[in-house]
Amino acid sequence: MDSRARNLLDEALGLDQLTQLKPPLGGKAVLIEDCVETSGSFVLHQLIKRLLTAVPNSSNVVLFLAFANPFSHYDRILLGEEGKAGGRSGLFALFANITKVLNALPESNRKCLTIVIDDVSLMEVAAHGSSDHVLDFLHYCHTLTSDYGCSLVTLNHEDIYSSMDGLVFLKQMEYAADVLVKVEPLATGLAADVHGQFDGLQMTVLNRGSLNNRMSNFQFRIKENSVEYFYPGARA
Amino acid sequence: MAATKTRTSSFSRNLPAASSAQSPEIKCGPNGTFLVSSGIPDLDKTLGGGIPLGSLVMVMEDSEAPHHMLLLRNFMSQGLVHKQPLLYASPSKDPRGFLGTLPSPSSPKDDKSRSHDAEQEKGLRIAWQYKKYFGENQSNLDGQRGMILFRFIVLYNKQEFSNEFDLRRPLDRHFYTGQHVDCISTKDLPNIAALQERCTSFLSQFSRYICTFFAIDFVCFTNLLIVTFRNDATVACTGRIAIQSLCAPQCESSNMEWEMLSFIRSLKSTVRSANAVAIITFPSSLVSATFCKRWQHLADCLVSVKAIPDEDKELAKLLTGYQDIVGFLNIHRVPRINTQVPAVLEATTLSIKLQKRRYLVLECLNQAPVDGSSGSSYGTSGNCSGASSKSGSLDF
Numbered sequence: 001m002d003s004r005a006r007n008l009l010d011e012a013l014g015l016d017q018l019t020q021l022k023p024p025l026g027g028k029a030v031l032i033e034d035c036v037e038t039s040g041s042f043v044l045h046q047l048i049k050r051l052l053t054a055v056p057n058s059s060n061v062v063l064f065l066a067f068a069n070p071f072s073h074y075d076r077i078l079l080g081e082e083g084k085a086g087g088r089s090g091l092f093a094l095f096a097n098i099t100k101v102l103n104a105l106p107e108s109n110r111k112c113l114t115i116v117i118d119d120v121s122l123m124e125v126a127a128h129g130s131s132d133h134v135l136d137f138l139h140y141c142h143t144l145t146s147d148y149g150c151s152l153v154t155l156n157h158e159d160i161y162s163s164m165d166g167l168v169f170l171k172q173m174e175y176a177a178d179v180l181v182k183v184e185p186l187a188t189g190l191a192a193d194v195h196g197q198f199d200g201l202q203m204t205v206l207n208r209g210s211l212n213n214r215m216s217n218f219q220f221r222i223k224e225n226s227v228e229y230f231y232p233g234a235r236a
Numbered sequence: 237m238a239a240t241k242t243r244t245s246s247f248s249r250n251l252p253a254a255s256s257a258q259s260p261e262i263k264c265g266p267n268g269t270f271l272v273s274s275g276i277p278d279l280d281k282t283l284g285g286g287i288p289l290g291s292l293v294m295v296m297e298d299s300e301a302p303h304h305m306l307l308l309r310n311f312m313s314q315g316l317v318h319k320q321p322l323l324y325a326s327p328s329k330d331p332r333g334f335l336g337t338l339p340s341p342s343s344p345k346d347d348k349s350r351s352h353d354a355e356q357e358k359g360l361r362i363a364w365q366y367k368k369y370f371g372e373n374q375s376n377l378d379g380q381r382g383m384i385l386f387r388f389i390v391l392y393n394k395q396e397f398s399n400e401f402d403l404r405r406p407l408d409r410h411f412y413t414g415q416h417v418d419c420i421s422t423k424d425l426p427n428i429a430a431l432q433e434r435c436t437s438f439l440s441q442f443s444r445y446i447c448t449f450f451a452i453d454f455v456c457f458t459n460l461l462i463v464t465f466r467n468d469a470t471v472a473c474t475g476r477i478a479i480q481s482l483c484a485p486q487c488e489s490s491n492m493e494w495e496m497l498s499f500i501r502s503l504k505s506t507v508r509s510a511n512a513v514a515i516i517t518f519p520s521s522l523v524s525a526t527f528c529k530r531w532q533h534l535a536d537c538l539v540s541v542k543a544i545p546d547e548d549k550e551l552a553k554l555l556t557g558y559q560d561i562v563g564f565l566n567i568h569r570v571p572r573i574n575t576q577v578p579a580v581l582e583a584t585t586l587s588i589k590l591q592k593r594r595y596l597v598l599e600c601l602n603q604a605p606v607d608g609s610s611g612s613s614y615g616t617s618g619n620c621s622g623a624s625s626k627s628g629s630l631d632f
Binding site for chain 1: 493494495497498501505508509524525526529530532533538568569575576577578580581584
């Protein structure tokens with residue numbers, strides 16, 4: 001049941017066929033959006049766990065920029081850097097560290113690197129509100145996905161960007177992402193059995209020159225060490 | 237990399253078998269956390285036993301009524317009664333004067349106001365007496381001569397995890413006149429840095445991690461050693477921070493929104509690695525919507541208070557005990573440290589009542605029975621869980 005249920009999100013993200021040769025997210029940029037009512041950080045945890053444990057002896061590497069919580073909270077992470085970026089120079093230094101890590105990897109393994117950022121709104125706080133610099137930083141990270149084939153996973157809080165100026169920032173991030181995962185509470189309120197739903201998990205796949213848009217809507221229930229995914233009404 | 241097979245991390249969510257709460261003021265919570273009381277037993281129960289150490293609690297104020305002060309007062313009094321160091325910041329010119337209005341714990345015998353002073357003791361007092369049993373009372377061991385009967389008299393200490401506070405009785409001066417209470421006024425601070433420094437130096441005495449050592453092998457990323465020496469929570473090492481009306485308009489620094497956020501973020505991370513709890517109340521209606529959301533996301537525990545309109549006939553029909561209710565408490569987020577599983581509460585909206593005008597009580601909302609002619613179904617005790625904002629201000 002677990003391995004089958006896990007595949008709903010894995011299928012949607014293309015993680016169901018992990019091999020040693022193929023990079024895990026295929027060099028994609030994934031944006032996870034959540035809100036105060038329902039946190040999307042569990043998606044980050046599951047992704048990281050999947051990337052690091054799915055294939056034995058794989059060369060998958062996760063570079064984790066944690067702004068939201070100390071590492072003791074992220075129990076499963078093996079490598080990361082605590083986010084202390086301060087202002088523009090801090091972001092430059094952070095990016096320099098990322099490229100240093102990337103260059104330290106053997107060339108063949110560089111596409112197995114996944115950069116995970118938790119979360120972008122706190123990166124803005126760390127940069128004292130210079131959203132433009134944060135966007136630039138994210139764009140630089142995106143260039144890594146095209147230059148080196150590594151992947152990028154970011155978490156952001158959609159409900160913060162409700163004003164006109166904020167909307168532009170959010171839309172730019174959504175535009176740059178290949179995969180958009182929106183985590184929402186249920187419209188009917190809180191429930192012990194269903195903790196929330198994915199609203200239109202979008203995946204834009206470039207396949208031989210054509211764009212395929214895949215939409216998935218399913219619900220989830222978070223457990224201590226795993227997450228159950230199921231279509232509405234289909235939970236056993 | 238087979239590194240994932242061998243866990244070299246010393247971080248673990250398992251409850252450490254050896255360490256347990258060393259005093260009744262702290263109890264063990266889930267996922268290796270320790271809990272302290274909010275000063276309101278009903279709120280402790282709703283939050284799953286108490287507030288985890290390391291949490292940042294944020295209270296969204298209602299500009300129409302000062303109900304957040306009820307929460308703040310009880311929180312501060314609970315800490316002082318437990319002799320936990322306190323840092324209090326407020327926009328008034330004389331924050332120390334506020335301490336005189338904190339409530340005192342209510343005792344079962346209300347007349348003896350000083351009786352508990354002499355009986356503040358930690359630990360158990362055990363007294364036993366030996367009594368030679370000479371057959372006066374038949375024992376079930378055949379009444380042998382020379383048998384010594386031990387009688388243990390155990391006197392329980394008076395400290396409890398959580399107290400009921402009497403809002404009409406002020407706290408005794410000796411609770412807050414010591415060195416362990418620090419007050420700061422935020423009114424005339426030109427920027428938030430001074431407050432940040434005071435918080436950081438205050439929290440440094442409760443550091444949970446004495447030393448953390450990282451060693452990373454950059455070549456193959458397989459070897460990561462994290463050694464952490466922990467300081468288990470004891471009463472002397474547990475602190476409370478209470479910040480009232482942060483970003484209140486009368487404060488000079490109130491328009492420095494990014495600085496405020498930066499301060500909250502840094503306070504959150506410092507509190508997380510300390511044996512302390514911080515509570516911040518803020519006027520959410522006076523902060524821009526965007527920043528209000530950012531503040532909300534930073535909270536480990538997020539609650540809001542709302543005034544109840546007087547003489548509202550619709551509400552009076554809808555709720556039982558309407559005349560006793562002074563406001564509503566809405567719980568938006570429950571602290572979840574070291575776990576990803578969200579807490580789903582039976583009721584997210586509680587009514588705030590003052591029993592006998594002295595005791596703060598939080599109750600689930602009870603919908604009054606509706607007569608059959610209106611066609612509505614009878615309401616039973618409210619399982620108020622609802623995230624829908626369209627149904628109005630009350631979540632049933």
